[in-house]
Amino acid sequence: MRGAVDDSLSLRWMRDALDLAKSAASRGEVPIGCVIIAPDGETLARAGNEREATKDPTAHAEIIALREASKKIGSWRLEDCTAVVTLEPCAMCAGAFVHARIARVIYGCDDPKGGAVRTLFSIGQDARLNHRFEVIAGVLESECAAELSSFFAKLRALGKK
Amino acid sequence: MRGAVDDSLSLRWMRDALDLAKSAASRGEVPIGCVIIAPDGETLARAGNEREATKDPTAHAEIIALREASKKIGSWRLEDCTAVVTLEPCAMCAGAFVHARIARVIYGCDDPKGGAVRTLFSIGQDARLNHRFEVIAGVLESECAAELSSFFAKLRALGKK
Numbered sequence: 578m579r580g581a582v583d584d585s586l587s588l589r590w591m592r593d594a595l596d597l598a599k600s601a602a603s604r605g606e607v608p609i610g611c612v613i614i615a616p617d618g619e620t621l622a623r624a625g626n627e628r629e630a631t632k633d634p635t636a637h638a639e640i641i642a643l644r645e646a647s648k649k650i651g652s653w654r655l656e657d658c659t660a661v662v663t664l665e666p667c668a669m670c671a672g673a674f675v676h677a678r679i680a681r682v683i684y685g686c687d688d689p690k691g692g693a694v695r696t697l698f699s700i701g702q703d704a705r706l707n708h709r710f711e712v713i714a715g716v717l718e719s720e721c722a723a724e725l726s727s728f729f730a731k732l733r734a735l736g737k738k
Numbered sequence: 739m740r741g742a743v744d745d746s747l748s749l750r751w752m753r754d755a756l757d758l759a760k761s762a763a764s765r766g767e768v769p770i771g772c773v774i775i776a777p778d779g780e781t782l783a784r785a786g787n788e789r790e791a792t793k794d795p796t797a798h799a800e801i802i803a804l805r806e807a808s809k810k811i812g813s814w815r816l817e818d819c820t821a822v823v824t825l826e827p828c829a830m831c832a833g834a835f836v837h838a839r840i841a842r843v844i845y846g847c848d849d850p851k852g853g854a855v856r857t858l859f860s861i862g863q864d865a866r867l868n869h870r871f872e873v874i875a876g877v878l879e880s881e882c883a884a885e886l887s888s889f890f891a892k893l894r895a896l897g898k899k
């Protein structure tokens with residue numbers, strides 16, 4: 578699952594995504610963050626989850642970041658772009674990455690309940706679909722997982738879950 | 739695949755979705771339409787594809803309709819709601835239906851290249867995910883398929899595909 582991205586770049590992007598996840602948690606959102614990186618390394622879009630604030634079931638960090646990046650470059654094709662996300666994307670977000678022709682998905686920790694690029698499905702590697710992307714897993718894995726565990730532990734303590 | 743929905747209702751909703759698909763085609767969009775129906779039968783949202791106009795890779799009819807319906811009821815939970823769509827939903831849209839807790843998906847024709855509720859994946863029937871929905875396929879199937887075939891035939895004649 579290791580690809581051709583410089584490790585120091587992956588770490589820098591994931592730290593940014595992790596900051597977005599922490600910021601989401603402070604607003605009561607599930608702490609997941611995503612950044613979209615252009616082929617030249619520029620950050621095109623940054624987003625955290627906004628489902629609770631917007632009441633929108635599609636407002637995952639990845640979808641918001643994809644929409645913002647597409648708006649920025651004026652095209653739904655994000656060819657040669659990289660998505661960096663703290664948690665393994667779900668089927669919705671993995672499917673959206675296929676539609677956007679994303680070249681590479683770098684993520685932090687696996688999602689055993691809904692992960693769709695490696696764990697439950699392998700949507701980025703499915704030869705039946707019209708696009709495939711590279712997957713790099715495990716960047717800042719423990720930090721990304723800890724952020725989620727801490728958030729859900731607090732919810733449980735508050736009796737909300 | 740047959741469910742507890744009155745056939746005449748399914749047909750009425752699908753005719754509405756098909757009108758939205760035709761309207762999308764007239765704007766140069768892939769002709770797919772979707773309506774979201776509340777438990778009482780009220781139409782909560784109506785949308786056609788808008789990917790080309792918005793340059794948004796996530797702007798499938800289903801995603802736009804889900805976002806509109808959620809906004810209307812002020813919640814990301816569309817429990818007991820029905821989604822009616824002319825083409826079998828892709829992984830992105832099927833995943834979004836799971837997140838929105840949609841109860842039932844009624845669609846027109848199968849999508850052999852990307853269908854994710856029956857053809858390539860069965861996302862609405864996967865016991866590993868946290869929600870399942872009923873799937874009813876083949877409502878106005880030939881009309882829905884003809885709309886797509888006609889659109890792509892015109893594109894080919896114009897040398898665009």
